[in-house]
Amino acid sequence: MNDQHLDGNAVAGMLGAVLAAEPTTAHITCESCEQGGPVATLTTYLTPMGATLYCPSCGALLLRVAEVNGRVWLSLSGARSLQVSRP
Ligand SMILES: [Zn+2]
Structure with missing residues (x-):
């Protein structure tokens, strides 16, 4: 890293592209x-609070999503990466 940094707007x-992509086709x-x-191949459990999605190979928790008070929360804490193709 160098000392010339930008703010988050630089990667908007x-x-x-990631947030607007069709989520189930994301890799x-x-x-x-x-x-x-x-994402469509993940093992998914729906609850009233949201959903948890697991790796079909090893069973690790990859993704959590919930909607609370009009806000959608997303955690990818078990995922190494999420990739989408630009149209
Ligand atoms: Zn796995």
């Missing part, structure tokens, strides 16, 4: 076993 285009990679595939 790339982040916008997610498991931090635990390094296997990857479309």
Whole structure:
């Protein structure tokens, strides 16, 4: 890293591509076993509070999503990466 930094606005285009993409076709990679595939292939459990999605290969928790008071919360704490293709 150097001392010439920008703020988060500098990556608005790339982040916008990730957040605007069709989420089920995004490619997610498991931090635990390094296997990857479309989000649509994750083992999913729905609860009244939200959803937890697990790696189909090793069972690690990859993604949590919940909607509370009009805000959607997303955690990718078990994922190494999430990739989308630009149209
Ligand atoms: Zn895994």
